[in-house]
Amino acid sequence: MSIDVVIVRTGIANLSSITAGLERAGGRVTVTEDPRVVREAMRVMLPGVGAFKAGMDALNASGMADALRERIAEDRSTAGICLGMQLLCASSEESPGVAGLGIVPLPIGRFKGGNIRVPQLGWNRVEAPDDARLLRSGYAYFANSYRLDQEPKGWACAFADHGGRFVAAMERGNVLGCQFHPELSGEYGLETLKRWLRL
Amino acid sequence: MLTVRVIPCLDTRDGRVVKGVKFQGLRDAGSPAELTAMYERQGADELVLLDVSATPDGRKTAYETVRTVRKHLTIPLTVGGGVRSAEDAKALLEAGADKVGVNTAAVTRPELISDIATFFGSQCAVLAIDAAKRKDGKGWEVVVRSGTERTGIDAIDWAREGEKRGAGEILLTSWDRDGTKSGYDLELLSAVSKSVRLPVIASGGAANPEHLYEAVKAGADAVLAASIFHDGIYTVGDVKTYMKQRGVEMRL
Numbered sequence: 001m002s003i004d005v006v007i008v009r010t011g012i013a014n015l016s017s018i019t020a021g022l023e024r025a026g027g028r029v030t031v032t033e034d035p036r037v038v039r040e041a042m043r044v045m046l047p048g049v050g051a052f053k054a055g056m057d058a059l060n061a062s063g064m065a066d067a068l069r070e071r072i073a074e075d076r077s078t079a080g081i082c083l084g085m086q087l088l089c090a091s092s093e094e095s096p097g098v099a100g101l102g103i104v105p106l107p108i109g110r111f112k113g114g115n116i117r118v119p120q121l122g123w124n125r126v127e128a129p130d131d132a133r134l135l136r137s138g139y140a141y142f143a144n145s146y147r148l149d150q151e152p153k154g155w156a157c158a159f160a161d162h163g164g165r166f167v168a169a170m171e172r173g174n175v176l177g178c179q180f181h182p183e184l185s186g187e188y189g190l191e192t193l194k195r196w197l198r199l
Numbered sequence: 200m201l202t203v204r205v206i207p208c209l210d211t212r213d214g215r216v217v218k219g220v221k222f223q224g225l226r227d228a229g230s231p232a233e234l235t236a237m238y239e240r241q242g243a244d245e246l247v248l249l250d251v252s253a254t255p256d257g258r259k260t261a262y263e264t265v266r267t268v269r270k271h272l273t274i275p276l277t278v279g280g281g282v283r284s285a286e287d288a289k290a291l292l293e294a295g296a297d298k299v300g301v302n303t304a305a306v307t308r309p310e311l312i313s314d315i316a317t318f319f320g321s322q323c324a325v326l327a328i329d330a331a332k333r334k335d336g337k338g339w340e341v342v343v344r345s346g347t348e349r350t351g352i353d354a355i356d357w358a359r360e361g362e363k364r365g366a367g368e369i370l371l372t373s374w375d376r377d378g379t380k381s382g383y384d385l386e387l388l389s390a391v392s393k394s395v396r397l398p399v400i401a402s403g404g405a406a407n408p409e410h411l412y413e414a415v416k417a418g419a420d421a422v423l424a425a426s427i428f429h430d431g432i433y434t435v436g437d438v439k440t441y442m443k444q445r446g447v448e449m450r451l
Contacts, residue, residue: 014292014293014296014297014319014323016266016269016292016293016294016295016296017269017276017295017297020269020270020272020295021273024271024273049319049320049322049323050318050319050320051320117201117396117397117398117420118396118397119321119322119367119368119397119398120201121322121367121368121398121420122201122202122203122204122244122245122398122420122421123201123202123204123244123450124200124201124202125200125202139202139450141244141245141274141275142201143275143297143322143323143367144322145321145322161200162200162201181275183273184273184274184275184297185273185274186239186273186274187273189273190273
């Protein structure tokens with residue numbers, strides 16, 4: 001049985017891995033740039049690599065930003081991955097002066113601390129709260145230079161550590177934000193995608 | 200805390216794995232799809248595909264191989280060999296690579312690094328540096344065209360420049376050690392690792408788990424190896440267990 005899921009195309013994001021990952025998890029994937037499709041869809045995934053500003057510019061130009069805000073306000077199944085999770089927030093140190101979707105009223109900052117590599121590239125230990133619906137503890141693959149380091153109110157958060165604690169993933173109702181790449185995180189990631197698809 | 204990554208590397212040519220891979224239980228030891236799946240099962244943290252023939256012959260990397268491998272692979276995939284432009288990088292990313300390695304073409308035209316970083320993000324721009332000890336023994340110079348040409352460029356300066364231009368990672372191969380089974384060039388590794396803030400992947404010379412462990416002690420964030428795994432003497436799991444027992448953070 002296939003579960004329909006729509007991926008939002010944000011400019012030049014590489015969609016092959018996320019498409020393959022969702023298909024392995026049982027998803028039937030459509031890619032769209034059309035906000036009307038995003039308004040209608042049962043499940044929407046917002047992926048993203050590259051810079052915060054480029055991502056927001058793409059969402060604002062097409063009216064996609066409002067379509068995403070609306071569906072998240074209605075708690076309809078939506079997931080933001082990597083930059084896609086960051087775009088849910090208010091702003092980012094990466095692109096000063098650029099407003100994010102503002103669903104989480106917190107800023108994204110660059111990794112700080114003397115003894116760490118930036119970007120964070122590799123597998124990090126994620127600790128999830130016991131009562132989370134989608135999130136579990138385990139190892140996940142990250143590729144990022146910026147991160148959310150405060151816990152947003154009303155979201156259940158899983159944390160990892162890279163020069164200090166940061167939000168590895170967060171969930172609120174049917175909305176999931178993953179700083180890590182579930183599509184590249186082996187069994188752990190595959191199971192995360194399956195749980196989200198089956199909400 | 201990040202774990203240390205263990206990365207098997209497969210050299211490919213015309214869609215086949217080359218460089219003598221010996222395995223039991225595989226129908227076809229030259230199939231990239233089968234070998235990548237096997238390494239993933241063994242616990243590889245990431246994989247690198249390198250089209251060895253690409254740079255000297257001007258041959259394009261096998262996009263079809265990448266597409267086939269991507270379908271089943273649930274871990275990150277870096278592809279290198281013959282990447283000359285942001286267009287080449289884009290084609291590989293679209294085929295299913297998560298990161299693209301640049302080498303010779305970046306030395307010829309360093310803007311290639313910034314082009315890839317700007318369009319696709321630093322996280323997918325891997326600067327592959329092949330380094331050889333200078334003939335006078337003072338430091339290391341960058342070599343290109345699969346080691347056939349010495350450039351005179353200081354390897355540490357080049358790593359720093361790569362970082363400034365937006366590379367997200369350094370894949371550092373010791374050309375003196377590659378294929379010798381005498382261990383990584385730890386001095387080179389330590390020097391580069393201290394000079395940049397980027398993650399550094401050690402490559403060239405590994406023959407046993409101890410070599411990989413030494414590289415980590417010398418500052419490597421990830422260790423890449425080929426023949427140690429292809430010969431079938433050690434699995435990725437063996438190597439990771441060995442390091443974990445010595446206190447290295449591992450995903451097991």
